[in-house]
Amino acid sequence: MYKISVIGTGYVGLSTGVCLSDMGNQVTCVDIDEEKINTLKNGKSPIYEPGMEDLIHKNTKADRLQFTTNLESAVQNTDIIFIAVGTPSRDDGSADLSFIYEASKTIAKAMNDYKIIVTKSTVPVGTNKEIEDSISQNTDQDFSVVSSPEFLREGSAIYDTMNPDRIVIGYRDEQAGQTIKDLYKDFDTEFVMTTTESSEMIKYASNAFLATKISFINEMANICERVGANVEEVAKGMGLDHRISDKFLNAGIGYGGSCFPKDTKALINKAEEVDYNLKIVKAAEEVNEKQKLIVVDKLKEVLGDLEGKTIGILGLAFKPNTDDIRESPALKIIPKLLEAGANVKAYDPKAMENARKVLPGDVVYCSVSEEVAKGVDAVALLTEWNEFIEIEWKDISIKMNQAIIIDGRNFLDVTYLQEQGFRYICI
Ligand SMILES: NC(=O)C1=CN([C@@H]2O[C@H](COP(=O)(O)OP(=O)(O)OC[C@H]3O[C@@H](n4cnc5c(N)ncnc54)[C@H](O)[C@@H]3O)[C@@H](O)[C@H]2O)C=CC1
Ligand SMILES: O=C(O)[C@H]1O[C@H](OP(=O)(O)OP(=O)(O)OC[C@H]2O[C@@H](n3ccc(=O)[nH]c3=O)[C@H](O)[C@@H]2O)[C@H](O)[C@@H](O)[C@@H]1O
Numbered sequence: 077m078y079k080i081s082v083i084g085t086g087y088v089g090l091s092t093g094v095c096l097s098d099m100g101n102q103v104t105c106v107d108i109d110e111e112k113i114n115t116l117k118n119g120k121s122p123i124y125e126p127g128m129e130d131l132i133h134k135n136t137k138a139d140r141l142q143f144t145t146n147l148e149s150a151v152q153n154t155d156i157i158f159i160a161v162g163t164p165s166r167d168d169g170s171a172d173l174s175f176i177y178e179a180s181k182t183i184a185k186a187m188n189d190y191k192i193i194v195t196k197s198t199v200p201v202g203t204n205k206e207i208e209d210s211i212s213q214n215t216d217q218d219f220s221v222v223s224s225p226e227f228l229r230e231g232s233a234i235y236d237t238m239n240p241d242r243i244v245i246g247y248r249d250e251q252a253g254q255t256i257k258d259l260y261k262d263f264d265t266e267f268v269m270t271t272t273e274s275s276e277m278i279k280y281a282s283n284a285f286l287a288t289k290i291s292f293i294n295e296m297a298n299i300c301e302r303v304g305a306n307v308e309e310v311a312k313g314m315g316l317d318h319r320i321s322d323k324f325l326n327a328g329i330g331y332g333g334s335c336f337p338k339d340t341k342a343l344i345n346k347a348e349e350v351d352y353n354l355k356i357v358k359a360a361e362e363v364n365e366k367q368k369l370i371v372v373d374k375l376k377e378v379l380g381d382l383e384g385k386t387i388g389i390l391g392l393a394f395k396p397n398t399d400d401i402r403e404s405p406a407l408k409i410i411p412k413l414l415e416a417g418a419n420v421k422a423y424d425p426k427a428m429e430n431a432r433k434v435l436p437g438d439v440v441y442c443s444v445s446e447e448v449a450k451g452v453d454a455v456a457l458l459t460e461w462n463e464f465i466e467i468e469w470k471d472i473s474i475k476m477n478q479a480i481i482i483d484g485r486n487f488l489d490v491t492y493l494q495e496q497g498f499r500y501i502c503i
Contacts, residue, residue, distance in 0.1 A: 077101055078259055081150040082158040083179050085112055085143070087123060087334075087400070088196055088226045089160030091233040094131045097141035098238075099262065104150040105143050116143040124399040124426045127234040147179075148186035156259070157183055159207075160196040160226070164334075169341035171200050180207050184214035192252045194222045198279050198339055200346045204246065204272040220252030223272040225279035230333065231397030242266040246275025280346075283339040284357045289324045290331045291360035294367045297327035297503050307503070308486055327503050329409070329458060329484040330367035332394030334402040337364075368405040371456050371484050372412045374501055378480055379453055383417030386477070388448035391459025391485075392435075393427035401430045405484070406458045410435055423448045425461050446472060454480035460487040470496045 078101045082093035085107040097103040107113050112122045119136065121128040135141035144150055151157055161175035176197060183193060193211065195204055208221045223246035228236035243260050245267060247253030257267055268278065297307035307327045315322025331337070340357050347354040379385050394404035401407060404427075413420050414436055423442040424431065432441065442448045445464060449455055449472040457464060465488065473479040473496055481493060483502045493500045 078156055079154040080104070080156045080158065081106055081147075081154040082160055082196075083107075083147065083150075083183070084159065084161035084175075084197070085109075085116060085122070086160065086162060087125070087230055087233055088228065089158070090116075090121070090123065090128065091125065091228055091237045092158055092160055092196055092226070094128065094135060094141065095234065095237040096259075097135040097138075098131055101140065101259075102154075103135075103141050104154060105141070106145065106147045106150045107143075108145060108147075110145055113143050113145050124397075125233045126231070126397055131234065147182050151183050151186040151191070152188045155190075156192045156194060156255070158194045158196050159183075163197050163199055163338075163342075165338045165341050168345060170345040171198070171203075171338070171342040173199065173203060173206075176203065176207065177210055180210050181214055184211040184219075187211075187215045187217040187219065190218045192220050192222060192255060194224050194256060196224060196226050198225060198283075198335065198342075199223075199276060200280070200342055201273050201276040204276060208248075220247070220249040221272070222247045222249075222252050222256050223275040224256060225275060227279075227282065229395075230400050231395055240265050242268055244268045244270065244275050244278050246270050246272035248272060280339055280343045283336055284343050284360070286324050287331055287336040287340050287364070288356055288360040290326075290336075291363040291367070293325045293327045294330060294503070295363055298370075301503075327486055328367075329371055329405045329503065330364040332368075332403040332405050332407075334400065337361075337403045368408045369412060370503060371405075371409050371458070371482055372416070374482050375413070375418075375454055375456065376416075378482075378499070378501065379478075381417075382413060384419075385417075385453040386419040386421065386451060387413055388452040388455040388476075389420060389422040390424075390445055390448055390455060390457045390464055391461055392422060392424035392431040393459050393461075396459055396461045397426075399426040399430055401427050401434065404458075406431070407434060409456070409458065410439060414438060421448050421450075421452060424459065425463060427459075446475075450475045451477060453477045454482060456482040456484060457487060458484045460485040464488070469493055469498065473497050 081104045082089045083106050085105045093103045093105040115122045163171045166172045204223045300307040311325040314320050344354050392406045421440045423445050480499045486502045
C-alpha cells in the first residue's frame with residue numbers, strides 16, 4: 077500500500093486516483109477548482125465516465141480516497157505524487173506547460189521529505205528534465221521525477237486504466253523507476269522501462285500514429301467513394317492483416333478530442349524546434365481538418381442551398397460515452413450549417429450541457445433523439461452513441477420533411493434504413 081496524491085482531477089487525474097485507491101492504496105486527489113472538489117466530496121463525478129461514480133463511492137466509503145484543494149498538506153502526507161494537470165495547445169501549437177510548472181513549484185515548496193513525482197500529463201520531450209530542475213530550485217529535499225504517460229481513452233477510462241496494453245516508466249533514478257513498477261505489480265501487462273526522453277516520445281509517437289491511421293483510412297474512404305469501392309469492406313480486408321490490425325480503421329468525419337489534435341500540433345512544433353519537418357503528421361492534421369466538414373459538403377450535394385433548410389444533428393461529443401466536446405467535429409460542422417442559413421436541431425445523450433456553453437445560441441436542443449427528426453430536411457449523425465442504433469427509424473421517416481440520413485460515422489444499418497425508405501449517405 078502506498079500513500080499517493082494526484083494533482084488534477086480531470087479525465088486522467090480522477091481515473092488514476094480512483095483506480096489507484098481501488099487497488100488498495102491511500103489516495104488524495106487534489107484540484108485548484110473548488111467546484112470540482114466539492115462535487116467529488118458529495119460523491120458525484122464532475123465528468124461523465126462509465127463506472128466512475130461507483131468507484132468513487134466504494135473507495136471513499138472504504139476511507140482510501142479523499143478529495144481536497146489543499147495541495148501542500150496532500151504532498152506532505154504522501155510519498156508518491158502524480159501530476160495530471162492539463163497541457164493545452166498554445167496559439168503556435170506548442171504545449172502550454174504553465175499548469176505543469178505551477179504544480180511542480182507548489183509541490184517543491186511543500187515537500188517535507190523524499191518524494192517521487194510522477195508525470196502523467198502528456199509533456200514534450202525534455203519536460204521531465206525541466207520539471208526536475210524547477211523542483212530543485214524550490215526545495216532542499218531529496219526527490220526523483222519519473223515519467224509515466226497515460227494511454228487511456230475517454231469513455232472507457234476506468235477499463236483502460238485497469239487493463240493497460242503497457243505501462244511506460246521513464247526514469248533517471250533506478251530505485252524510483254522500480255517503485256513505480258512495484259505500484260502496478262498486480263497488473264498483467266508489459267512494462268517498458270526506459271529513459272524519460274523515450275517515455276515522453278512514446279506518448280507523442282503513439283498518438284501521432286493513431287491520428288495518422290485515422291486520416292489514412294479517411295483518405296481511402298474519399299477515394300473509395302470516387303471509384304465505387306466500399307471503405308468498410310476495404311478496412312475489413314486490410315484489418316485482417318495482423319500487421320495492420322482492424323483497430324482505428326473506422327472512416328468518418330475525423331478525430332476530435334482533447335488529445336490527438338493537441339498532441340499532433342505539439343509534436344510538429346517540437347520537430348520544428350529541432351529543425352525537422354514532420355511531413356506525415358502535418359498531412360494527417362490537414363486531412364483531418366477537411367474531413368470534419370465533409371458532412372456539410374454532402375448536405376449541400378443532396379439539399380442544394382442550405383438557406384432555410386432544417387438539419388437534425390445526432391451526437392455532439394467527440395466520441396461516444398463521454399460528455400467531452402473538446403475539438404469535436406460537431407463544433408466545426410454546426411457553425412458552418414448556421415452560416416449557410418440552415419436551422420439546426422441537436423441531441424446528445426451526455427454532451428448537451430457542455431455544447432450549449434460554446435455553440436451559437438440559435439441551436440435548438442432536443443430532449444430525445446426522435447425529436448431531432450421532426451420537420452427536418454436531413455439528419456446528420458456525428459457521434460456513434462449506441463442508443464442511435466435503437467432508434468425506431470421506421471416511425472421517424474414520416475416525421476421528416478425529407479427522409480435523408482448522413483451517417484458521419486458509418487455506424488447505422490444501411491440495408492435496414494433503405495428498407496424504411498431513407499436515402500442513406502455515409503463517408
Ligand atoms: N483526456 C484524456 O483522455 C487523456 C489526457 N492525457 C493527458 O493528461 C493531461 C490531463 O488531461 P485531462 O485529464 O484531460 O485534463 P483536464 O483539463 O480534464 O483536467 C486537468 C485538471 O487539472 C487541474 N489543475 C490545473 N492546475 C492545477 C494545479 N496547479 N493544482 C491542482 N489542479 C490543477 C484543473 O483544474 C483540471 O481539473 C494532459 O496532459 C492530457 O494530454 C493523457 C491521456 C488521456
Ligand atoms: O492521449 C490521449 O488523450 C488519448 O487519446 C486517444 O483517446 P481519446 O481521444 O480519448 O479517444 P479515441 O477513442 O482515441 O478517439 C479519438 C477520436 O478519433 C476518432 N476515431 C477513432 C477511431 C477510429 O477508427 N476512427 C475515428 O475517427 C474518434 O471518433 C474520436 O473523435 C487515444 O486513443 C488514447 O490512447 C490516448 O491516451
